[in-house]
Amino acid sequence: MNAGPAHATPPAGVAYQVPGKLTLESLRWHQGKIIAQFEGVHDRNIAEALRGVMLQVDSAEIPAPDDPDEFNDHQLAGLSVVDLDGVELGKVDRIDHAPSSDLIVLKKAAGGTALIPFVSAMVPTVDLAAGRIVVDLPEGLLDL
Incomplete structure (x- = not known):
């Protein structure tokens, strides 16, 4: 009809x-x-x-940001998150947008989730081609 x-x-x-x-x-x-x-x-x-x-939304229709330090959420979902030594901590479940900073919602390899502030001090490297995000986290952050 x-x-x-x-x-x-x-x-x-x-x-x-x-x-x-x-x-x-x-x-x-x-x-x-x-x-x-x-x-x-x-x-x-x-x-x-x-x-x-x-x-x-068809993510293929969304252009990548012009700034190399900016990303669309769908580019990050599913990426591996590793520490500075290359140890896998888990995968990006999604990005939450909070007033103070964006947050990586990490699905931890050991189970459960954790929030990582998406700031350069804690997230020095996003390598889309390698499918990973390198993080430098303060001790205990993933235990919260």
């Missing part, structure tokens, strides 16, 4: 079908949650129909 353009409210009793592609116009925080505004979705009922929709 064709629901028509995204900006039109479907007639009563007709279910709205989520389009295959949505274009993000803006994001904003409201009461601890992100509110996304999509192109052509300017009606509350249509917006409610989008609640819970899983959004995916």
Whole structure:
């Protein structure tokens, strides 16, 4: 069933079908949650129909940053994290973006997770080609 353009409210009793592609116009925080505004979705009922929709982005379409010291999150996920001696500590599960600095969420080789501040003092080397991140961590950081 064709629901028509995204900006039109479907007639009563007709279910709205989520389009295959949505274009993000803006994001904003409201009461601890992100509110996304999509192109052509300017009606509350249509917006409610989008609640819970899983959004995916083709990472191949995202250009790499111009700055060699910046990375897209998807470039880092899954990389090995090693200490200065080359001992593997685990793998990057994801990057969390905190107010003071980004955090590497490390899935530890021994089990569990740890947070590593993504700052040059603790993360001197990111080698995408080798698939690894070298860290220089203060003693006990991974035990927190």
